[in-house]
Amino acid sequence: MRTEVHKTKDNSVCVSLHFDTKGLTLSQTPFGVIVKLEDLNSTGEPGTPALPRIQLRLALPEPFWPGSLKIAEDNWELVTDAGTLVVPAQQYRPGGSGEFQGAHPAGETALHCAGDCTCRTIHRPDRSPVDEKDKLPAPPFTPPIPEAYVEAAKNPPPIVQAVRIETIGANRIAVVEVTPIRYTLKGQLELCTHVQLAIDAVKTPCMTDKDQNEAIAEFSKIYGKDVDKSRVIPEPERFISGSAEASRLRDLAISQVINPIVIGSIRRDWPIIELRSDYLIITDDVTWDPVAITPGVSRPGLIKEFERLAEAKRARGISTRVVSITDIVAGRWGNFRAGSRDLQEVIRRFLKDVRVRWGVNWLLLGGDTSIVPVRRVAGALEGGIDPPLTVNPPANNKSFYTGSHLRIHAVNPGTWWGASTDNLLVRPDTGALIRYDAAGTSSSTSPGWYFTTADDYATRSATPTNFVRVEGPSSLVNAGLQFIYAWNTLPTDFYYASLTSWVVRTRPVRFGAVTFQMPYVYTPPHDWDAIGNGVYGQFRLDGSDMDGVNLQIELSVGRAPVETAAEANTFVNKTLAYERLGRLGWRAANRQWPRNLVLAAADWGSRAVFWPTGNAVPADGQYSHDATQSRSLLKRDAAPGSFAWDVIARITEDDRRVLPYKTDANPVVRGWYFATSATDPTPSRFQMNIFGTRISWPTRSPWVIIHGSLAERTPQLYEFNPRGADGSMADQEILRKQIRSELPGIDRHQRFYEDEFDLPFIDRIAAPVDFLTVSNIRSALDAAPHIVSLSGHGSSNGCCSLSANTASNLTNGPLGFIAYADSCLTNQFDEQDSMSEALIKNPNGGAVAYIGNTRFSWIGVGDNFQRAFFHRLTATRHLGLLNDSRxxxxxxxxxxAGADRWAIYTLNLLGDPELRVYRAAIPSLRLPLIKVKLRKPFIRILGERKVPSGPPVFGDPSPVKGALVHVRQGPKLEFTGVTDADGVVFLPEGRFEKGELEVTASHDEYAVVADIVQVEG
Incomplete structure (x- = not known):
């Protein structure tokens, strides 16, 4: 996609978008055509055509708002000659570990060896054994919905449509969705090669009492109660504490919009801050009970260690303070406990206050969740029960309404489901909570739910079962419901970052000839719980908010997941080592270190092997042979999640035969197909009328029939393998090319892929690549990379052959790497202890920072967030701001879009949010003088000069102008100055005594230097 911004005479925005047929790929499969367009995602509602779409952001100049959207011109080109069946979009799938199917008959079902163990010979030579424990099942296949395809041809979506209005700093941002491929009435596909769109700019219209009253009535209807009028107002402008925050917001806007030229300069009228603290560390020397808001076990020494980090920040000119939870709860800076439900709300209310009074921009949570609690919110995915059907008793994960109560057969409504009285039951459309009825008081007028002993739903059970009875008014319970359980309850530190809580609705307001959608907001009494049911952060599957969670960030937040002073010492040491490129004497060698990148990918694909069984009907991961019918029957645990597969008969280790896919059941024709069931060997098909003809379309199922020679029907085992490059590796290759283009200074790439054999030749030779094994990834990480990107199925114990145990024992030294994982659960820091925590707490190596998911990641979603993270590095170096790109x-x-909101909550940063990430080889500052005279004392700062041509090398040091120099002697004597053109800063005469003087020098273009000099007479 190519964009072109046009100049306009007024304040409107005009942009042209160009889509080239060279970037279009149409891949034919037995199940339809997969459509891909460069830079776009092929998505849609499950069962509808999966067509490419993209959302773009266009900035309006200050102080204007976006008005009407117009399409000035558009050009279309046919890309298929006949009716084309595009594969239907599918449900998102979690990227958790354990996708390998097929236990060896001897019983090896768990991860029993290292990835490079000799037992790999029982698997494909290019694959490693995978953990079968806690396998995440693929969601069921969603067939095409005929009416949706007909509708897509009759009424295709507009090429560009408005989505919403956002605010970044002082600029209003129009978010539009572009759908450049559509169906014609004959079922052909056509591509929009060029479209020009224009957005009018309008000034903020005036509000009337009538507008506000209508907004109040709407909010009252949503929440079923009278809404306090004072809590409903037009969306206010964001409070900006000063030039530092304004600069960050401006950089954010520039990096996110396609027309950055309209982003204005930074304003100068900043609020007066009573005692500025740009950087805030919240910690304590005790654990806390967040519900009772009472202290617990002593953890001495944490405050002292984080004071060391605060001193280092102040030495770089960043105003910093450390506050204890004890002081916050005691009311030292105000009474934040009164009216708060728990400790999380106390801390949040404190932060909202001091952000304005102190100008806080960076927040480090100095402790594990036992010290600084995390907020847990309700996820909109998983645990769903469809609206009631007419079958009684209901089938698995279905419901039936009797006229007086609802019956739910909850067998496995969500990944890793566990029936428990701790689970919550909610209406996913309204957020209404139906509480567990422990006392037996629920009725048709008093909502509640409980377990029953059997499928007659008559007898209450005190212990969890699969049978759930729901009491309450028909208007509440005769509907689709959702269980909130352990794995769709999302731990998130975003609660401490997004401090504005309101529910947004828009009201049409007339402004001249333009009808403008003005946003109104309702501010709830308890942030993130506008519904008022004690369940925080509820949202719908489409991503829309119900509880007042505003997707904007006031504070960049990181967490130090430590519980002891020793762990805090390690965290601070590694942070300072990164800033200073290690200890004195190492800097010359380490200045090239930022160039090093490691990419690892474990397969997303549901690769499976099937072992022979003597049973007529095979179990999951097995196959049976029927000699009388000249066929074999394979059983998967579920229909596969993608559309292109190879079935391989492994006759011997040296004789592996790829069997072709076929569409008929004739045993004479060699090949394989999906069968209808174990007892019905006919091909599984789906028929529908579309584009004027009846189409019989093969569908996927868990059953596979194989015809062929006797050897091909009775092999050692069968392999069911995704065709082509695995999606995880493909995601990493897109990221590698992005980094190569946008961040050319990070140019030393190492790759470790499970599917490296499927790399195209041109990509294979682009950078070193090897098979992903435990020993390979460990050797690469012990060699001290700078950036590590992991992609693949994961768990709290790790991913990509990197376990928590390996992470704890890495020996890459004090220069920790920055790790990003597009994977499930590797950052599950609310448990003891995840792989991310092991990396952070390792005193001999590991990571200085980690970005990953506290719960499931979603395949096809997480890679978008990872690419946005590294794209943001082109605009800012601060680690917290990179994660804020989400x-x-x-x-x-x-x-x-609920999967996007889920990711925003679960992608949490472990590490210093203010840490400046290196984008290339970095020169060092130097202190040439080791002695300072009492009379006319001064400090000289030199810096290495970059040689203008060739690879990144540095010449002789020269004076550095504009370096910030901080000197400290003892606990009270401090001075800060800036070097002149000669690299010199003069110290006040007579202020310092003989002895040691701590000197820290910093500059945006250099690594920080901190050293000791002697003051002499």
Whole structure:
């Protein structure tokens, strides 16, 4: 996609978008055509055509708002000659570990060896054994919905449509969705090669009492109660504490919009801050009970260790303070406990206050969740029960309404489901909570749910079962419901970052000839719980908010997941080592270190092997042979999640035969197909009328029939393998090329892929690549890379052959790497202890920072967030701001935007949010003088000069102008100055005594230097 911004005479915005047929790929499969367009995601509502879409952001100049959207011109080109059946979009799938199917008959079902163990010979030579424990099942296949395809041809979506209005700093941002491929009435596909769109700019219209009253009535209807009028107002402008925050917001806007030229300069009228603290560390020397808001076990020494980090920040000119939870709760800075439900709300209310009074921009949570609690919110995915059907008793994970109560057969409504009285039951459309009825008081007028002993739903059970009875009014319970359980309850530190809580609705306001959608907001009494049911952060599957969670960030937040002073010492040491490129004497060698990148990918694909069984009907991961019918029958645990597969008969280790896919059941024809069931060997098909003809379309199922020679029907085992490059590796290759283009200074790449054999030749030779094994990834990490990107199925114990145990024992030294994982659960820091925590706490190596998911990641979604993270590095170096890029990624993954909101909550940063990430080899500052005279004392700062041509090398040091120099002697004597053109800063004469003087020098273009000099007479 190519964009072109046009100049306009007024304040409107005009942009042209160009889509080239060279970037279009149409891949024919037995199940339809997979459509891909470069830079876009192919998505849609499950069962509808999966067509490419993209959301774009266009900035309006200050102080204007976006008005009407117009299409000035558009050009279309046919890309298929006949009616084309595009594969239907599918439900998102979690990227958790354990996708390998097929236990060896001897019983090896768990991860029993290292990835490079000799037992790999029982698997494909290019694959490693995978953990079968806690396998994440693929969601069921969603067949095409005929009416949706007909509708897509009759009424295709507009090429460009408005989505929402956002605010970044002082600029209003129009978010639009572009759908450049559509159906014609004959079922052909056509591509929009060029479209020009224009957005009018309008001034903020005036509000009337009538407008506000209508907004109040709407909010009252939503929440079923009278809403306090004072809590409903037009959306206010964001409070900006000063030039530092304004600069960050401006950089954010520039990096996110396609017309950055309209982003204005930074304003100068800043609020007066009573005692500025740009950087805030919240910690304590005790654990806390967040519900009772009472202290617990002593953890001495944490405050002292984080004071060391605060001193280092102040030495770089960043105002910093450390506050204890004890002082916050005691009311030292105000009474934040009164009216708060728990400790999380106390801390949040404190932060909202001091952000304005102190100008806080960076927040480090100095402790594990036992010290600084995490907020847990309700996820909109998983645990769903469809609206009631007419079958009684209901089938698995279905419901039936009797006229007086609802019956739910909850066998496995969500991944890793566990029936428990701790689970919550909610209406996913309204957020209404139906509480567990422990006392037996629920009725048709008093909502509640409980377990029953059997499928007659008559007898209450005190212990959990699969049978759930729901009492309450028909208007409440005769509907689709959702269980909130352990794995769709999302731990998130975003609660401490997004401090504005309101529910947004728009009201049409007339402004001249333009009808403008003005946003109104309702501010709830308890942030993130506008519904008022004690369940925080509820949202719908489409990503829309119900509880007042505003997707904007006031504070960049990181967490130090430590519980002891020793762990805090390690965290601070590694942070300072990164800033200073290690200890004195190492800097010359380490200045090239930022160039090093490691990419690892474990397969997303549901690769499976099937072992022979003597049973007529095979179990999951097995096959049976029927000699009388000249066929074999394979059984998967579920229909596969993608559309292109190879079935391989492994006759011997040296004789592996790829069997072709076929569409008929004739045993004479060699090949394989999906069968209808174990007892019905006919091909599984789906028929529908579309584009004027009846189409019989093969569908996937868990059953596979194989015809062929006797050897091909009775092999050692069968392999069911995704065709072509695995999606995880493909995601990493897109990222590698992005980094190569946008961040050319990070140019030393190492790759470790499970599917490296499927790399195209041109990509294989682009950088070193090897098979992903435990020993390979460990050797690469012990060699001290700078950036590590992991992609693949994961768990709290790790991913990509990197376990928590390996992470704890890495020996890459004090220069920790920055790791990003597009994977499930590797950052599950609310448990003891995840792989991310092991990396952070390792005193001999590991990571200085980690970004990953506290719960499931979603395949096809997480990679968008990772690319946005590294794209943001082109605009800012601060680690927290890189992770904050996830906000702008909302809505980019397609129809189920709830997966985007889920990722915003679960992608948490372990590490210093202010840490400046290196983008290339970095020169060092130097202190040439080791002695300072009492009379006319001064400090000289030199810096290495970059040689203008060739690879990144540095010449002789020269004076550095504009370096910030901080000197400290003892606990009270401090001075800060800036070097002149000669690299010199003069110290006040007579202020310092003989002895040691701590000197720290910093500059944006150099690594920090901190050293000791002697003051002499």
């Amino acid at each position: 906000i702008a990624t909302f809505g980019t993954s397609g129809f189920i």
